[in-house]
Amino acid sequence: MTKKIFICGCEKDGKIEKESVERLIQSLEEKNIGYTYIEDLCGTVLKNPDDLESLFTAEDALVFGCQSRAMQNLIGNSGKKVQENRTEYYHIDDKDGNKLVESVRTDNPKALKIKYADEWNPWYPVIDYERCNGCRKCLNFCLFSVYSVEDDGSVVVSASANCKDMCPACARVCPQNAIIFPKHADSPIDGGEGEMLSGDNVLEQIQNDDVYSVLSARRNNFKVSLLKKEQLKMAEEERKNCSTTEEVEEKACDCNCNCKTEIEPDCACKDEDSDKNCCC
Amino acid sequence: MILKNNNPSGGLGNSLPQSPDKLKQIRDLICDYTAERELIPPLQEEEVIFHSGELIKKHPELFLYQKLLAVMINNHSWRDIVSGIPFNRRILLLPKCIAHATECPAQFDELGLLCEQCGKCDIADITTRADELGYHTLVSEGTTTVSTLLGSGKVECVIGVGCLHSFEKSFPLAVKEAVPSIAIPLYNNDCKNSKVDKLWLDEILPIRKESNWYGWINIDALRSEVNSWFEKDQLAVYINGEDESSQIAIDWLAQGGKRWRPLIMLAVYKALMGSEAVMDECIQKLAVSIECFHKASLVHDDIVDEDHERYAQPTLHRQYDTPVAINVGDLILGFGYQFIAESGAKHIRKLLKIASYGHRDLAIGQGEELLWRRNKALLSVEDILKIFSLKTSPAFEVALQFGAIISDAGDEVMQVLTTYSSALGIAYQIKDDLDDFNLGNIDNAFNTIQPSLVTAIVNREHPDKMKVWFEDFQKGNDLCKKEIWKQTEIREGIKEAEQMLENYKLKALSSITDLKSPALKILLTRLLNKILNG
Numbered sequence: 001m002t003k004k005i006f007i008c009g010c011e012k013d014g015k016i017e018k019e020s021v022e023r024l025i026q027s028l029e030e031k032n033i034g035y036t037y038i039e040d041l042c043g044t045v046l047k048n049p050d051d052l053e054s055l056f057t058a059e060d061a062l063v064f065g066c067q068s069r070a071m072q073n074l075i076g077n078s079g080k081k082v083q084e085n086r087t088e089y090y091h092i093d094d095k096d097g098n099k100l101v102e103s104v105r106t107d108n109p110k111a112l113k114i115k116y117a118d119e120w121n122p123w124y125p126v127i128d129y130e131r132c133n134g135c136r137k138c139l140n141f142c143l144f145s146v147y148s149v150e151d152d153g154s155v156v157v158s159a160s161a162n163c164k165d166m167c168p169a170c171a172r173v174c175p176q177n178a179i180i181f182p183k184h185a186d187s188p189i190d191g192g193e194g195e196m197l198s199g200d201n202v203l204e205q206i207q208n209d210d211v212y213s214v215l216s217a218r219r220n221n222f223k224v225s226l227l228k229k230e231q232l233k234m235a236e237e238e239r240k241n242c243s244t245t246e247e248v249e250e251k252a253c254d255c256n257c258n259c260k261t262e263i264e265p266d267c268a269c270k271d272e273d274s275d276k277n278c279c280c
Numbered sequence: 281m282i283l284k285n286n287n288p289s290g291g292l293g294n295s296l297p298q299s300p301d302k303l304k305q306i307r308d309l310i311c312d313y314t315a316e317r318e319l320i321p322p323l324q325e326e327e328v329i330f331h332s333g334e335l336i337k338k339h340p341e342l343f344l345y346q347k348l349l350a351v352m353i354n355n356h357s358w359r360d361i362v363s364g365i366p367f368n369r370r371i372l373l374l375p376k377c378i379a380h381a382t383e384c385p386a387q388f389d390e391l392g393l394l395c396e397q398c399g400k401c402d403i404a405d406i407t408t409r410a411d412e413l414g415y416h417t418l419v420s421e422g423t424t425t426v427s428t429l430l431g432s433g434k435v436e437c438v439i440g441v442g443c444l445h446s447f448e449k450s451f452p453l454a455v456k457e458a459v460p461s462i463a464i465p466l467y468n469n470d471c472k473n474s475k476v477d478k479l480w481l482d483e484i485l486p487i488r489k490e491s492n493w494y495g496w497i498n499i500d501a502l503r504s505e506v507n508s509w510f511e512k513d514q515l516a517v518y519i520n521g522e523d524e525s526s527q528i529a530i531d532w533l534a535q536g537g538k539r540w541r542p543l544i545m546l547a548v549y550k551a552l553m554g555s556e557a558v559m560d561e562c563i564q565k566l567a568v569s570i571e572c573f574h575k576a577s578l579v580h581d582d583i584v585d586e587d588h589e590r591y592a593q594p595t596l597h598r599q600y601d602t603p604v605a606i607n608v609g610d611l612i613l614g615f616g617y618q619f620i621a622e623s624g625a626k627h628i629r630k631l632l633k634i635a636s637y638g639h640r641d642l643a644i645g646q647g648e649e650l651l652w653r654r655n656k657a658l659l660s661v662e663d664i665l666k667i668f669s670l671k672t673s674p675a676f677e678v679a680l681q682f683g684a685i686i687s688d689a690g691d692e693v694m695q696v697l698t699t700y701s702s703a704l705g706i707a708y709q710i711k712d713d714l715d716d717f718n719l720g721n722i723d724n725a726f727n728t729i730q731p732s733l734v735t736a737i738v739n740r741e742h743p744d745k746m747k748v749w750f751e752d753f754q755k756g757n758d759l760c761k762k763e764i765w766k767q768t769e770i771r772e773g774i775k776e777a778e779q780m781l782e783n784y785k786l787k788a789l790s791s792i793t794d795l796k797s798p799a800l801k802i803l804l805t806r807l808l809n810k811i812l813n814g
Contacts, residue, residue, distance in 0.1 A: 143443075143449055144445070164470060164471030164472065165470070165471070165472055166381045166382075166472045167421075167471040167472065168421075169376070172388065172421060185382075206391075206428060206432055206434075207428065207431075207432050210434065211371075211429065211432060211435055212369065212416060215371070215416040215418070216416065218389075218391065222394050226396065
């Protein structure tokens, strides 16, 4: 299986753990597998897309980096990738992806690097066209004309550099959750799974009920939830204090497995032949 | 597909002095400027721009701050009214970008950030202060929440913090809904780690004084009160005839409808009288009388237009027959005059005069239309506007003027109301016409029974094409029906009609510029929007 491997280090943001990147690179080098390290995919796609030609034209590629959906749409939005080619995207910590690497053979076992030297922090939206229904809410919402409409009616990100650093507001407005900010800290705005936090259709309530009581109720609910959070935290600490460390050690097995740190380990592994990654 | 224009756009006149002292200095300047003029809110965009231009003429060094000046002038026009609104009816809107860009632990719901008071930014401080006063505070990300709040028609007052960009975006909406509001701009437009002038905010938040502001008119609440007057047993108190015709009349009056006319009368009365407005029997009778004129005209309209359904029920002449329906319509008209005469209102003579003029003009407008129908030719744009004006404006005018008369309003108010209702009536009909086209209700849009503005415009520009379509359509050519509005000529006609609608809206708005009562001015601004949008 001949594949080209690309790794994005997200250096302009630190969205992904450096250790994860190093671990992957190390295992590739141990196995003498060639790869291309991209300092910052978001930045390079926007500023120096020509540098990514090897990725756009690769017949079969594996790309490691942040959320797979984010990278897939980031590359897809550029419109430069050869459509028919096979490209798989994996989160740098994805076990399946890491496993896949082991069986990969590459034509060229060298390590290449694509630099991103620009000062500008590449923060801009990426549209997932599988989800986008063209409602144009983002277009009407954005104060900085980041979006525009093509002749065929599709909404596109046409002025990425106008986007305000750290502002993911349009992604929250999108009713389809179709807007991704790859460098955003939280899922699903970063392209990860999960639902947008929603407050019992507060927006709808505002239109139908008394605005002021809806707002008061919201505030009170939140105060209660903060209080609960506080109580939960206290309860957890209490629990920690009660369960002494000796007990844990008594019950835990002697091997180096993951469950050793659990309070009530349910461990069935044999002592000698287990390692840190064993899952008993 | 992405990545076309990578140059951020610059902004002119977008600047903000970066010191609280300088901002305060400009605020004082605005105070002096407005002291010489009476600025009654809501100001339209052009007015605000005009005043900021005047200020720059006097102080050319403020040229850089034109947008800021506009915001401040608008703030100033609202200041008295905002002061009169209790804290617990005010909403403080803060932008999310004040929060710490990277370390803010808060989560979001649909309305915005749920501050955990970690103290890394100013939000906790500001909210605590606002909470103490009784404000409702929202920390929202962008303008969606703001538009929803403003558009709900239920928000009585907004103190908004945001960048000048966002104000530009939300200003038209705030004007449209006439929500008393004060806007405090951020020092920067970067959307992160933003700062607000706390001195200014502290100056605004606690403003409170007794004023001539009697409170927001909750149109939805008023509507349910009005609806209760049209319950059958309530109507039976006034219409006490045991005969069958009277019973049919009660049923018809009780059935459906938006009750815009009595609602308008009451809203004007409340706006002008404030806390002295009392919903007594006199007011109720006048409100019912206005609805009588309207409902009677509907009975007769349905006969004339051969309509079979209204409010998802058979029309009166389908429930019974045409002679019975004509007679019940006449009876309801009689009730209308009877209730005015019996209302015990102070100005019965004036009220009767207005009601009868309205009745007369409606019939003249209807007459124009009926006589036109005999010719089966398309009307000119001017003719159609005339019919629109005669047929729809009187209904609004009667309702508005009733409200004004029972509040002892002067002639200058009555004149404004006449101009306003004329523009509103025409706008209402154009909107109705456009809805037929935009909703694909082509049978209504493209017929020979009712005059349509869009077809008249197309006919004026392309008489030959129109002739062919018209004949095709009358023959019932289905293809023609489906394809017709894809035609460029029709689209252009729709566009022109939309432009006319905007012009009549502006006409209505500019007619109220000089009204002295902010409450009435606010109400009429909101009504325009509400009536034209359903």
